[in-house]
Amino acid sequence: xxxxxxxxxxxxxxxxxxxxxxxxxxxxxxxxxxxxxxxxxxxxxxxxxxxxxxxxxxxxxxxxxxxxxxxxxxxxxxxxxxxxxxxxxxxxxxxxxxxxxxxxxxxxxxxxxxx
Amino acid sequence: xxxxxxxxxxxxxxxxxxxxxxxxxxxxxxxxxxxxxxxxxxxxxxxxxxxxxxxxxxxxxxxxxxxxxxxxxxxxxxxxxxxxxxxxxxxxxxxxxxxxxxxxxxxxxxxxxx
Numbered sequence: 001x002x003x004x005x006x007x008x009x010x011x012x013x014x015x016x017x018x019x020x021x022x023x024x025x026x027x028x029x030x031x032x033x034x035x036x037x038x039x040x041x042x043x044x045x046x047x048x049x050x051x052x053x054x055x056x057x058x059x060x061x062x063x064x065x066x067x068x069x070x071x072x073x074x075x076x077x078x079x080x081x082x083x084x085x086x087x088x089x090x091x092x093x094x095x096x097x098x099x100x101x102x103x104x105x106x107x108x109x110x111x112x113x114x115x
Numbered sequence: 116x117x118x119x120x121x122x123x124x125x126x127x128x129x130x131x132x133x134x135x136x137x138x139x140x141x142x143x144x145x146x147x148x149x150x151x152x153x154x155x156x157x158x159x160x161x162x163x164x165x166x167x168x169x170x171x172x173x174x175x176x177x178x179x180x181x182x183x184x185x186x187x188x189x190x191x192x193x194x195x196x197x198x199x200x201x202x203x204x205x206x207x208x209x210x211x212x213x214x215x216x217x218x219x220x221x222x223x224x225x226x227x228x229x
Contacts (some may be wrong), residue, residue, distance in 0.1 A: 006158075021197050030215075033216075035219075041221065042172075042221035043159075043219045045179075048215075050213075079134070088156075089175045094217075103149055103164055104151075104161070104217060104219075106159045106160070108158045111156070
């Protein structure tokens with residue numbers, strides 16, 4: 001089955017640690033995205049990538065880093081510079097098309113908690 | 116700036132009654148509009164989209180949405196609500212400056228009481 005997989009489902013981070021969230025897709029989608037969702041709030045774009053080896057900052061990129069070495073993979077690192085990282089993180093993918101969109105396919109999310 | 120607004124944080128409906136979740140947008144050019152649903156601790160699921168054509172778009176789980184260009188709205192509707200429809204709903208619009216980026220609204224929590 002084609003889809004997008006995020007791991008782990010739950011992640012705990014100590015103060016000052018970097019952690020990496022995994023996102024893998026086998027949909028052959030060119031574009032991938034990372035969003036942050038806080039309780040009772042909408043989605044905020046962290047980073048996105050429309051092609052391998054290229055990515056752009058979203059609205060809240062500070063304290064985060066990404067890489068796109070393979071089309072299938074778009075890992076997100078939450079660095080120690082991110083002062084309030086506790087949130088639900090969602091990864092998504094899509095085709096890239098000037099004539100329209102098929103919409104995003106989302107992973108099931110990773111809940112990150114600082115302990 | 117491109118944007119999408121969901122004016123209601125929460126909508127409460129009795130089971131069996133019709134439901135409407137409101138969405139308005141502001142974009143340059145022709146809008147590409149979407150609705151997504153999110154169940155607790157899960158990712159978002161695609162419900163339906165409007166690209167062009169008929170103003171009434173039918174989607175998954177019996178939902179439909181009506182595109183109204185003069186009112187710049189794209190309200191989500193269902194004729195008869197189910198308790199299982201209770202979830203968080205997001206309206207979204209394509210960012211015309213990008214071939215792939217979508218801008219999401221703040222979400223509306225739909226609660227269906229038995």
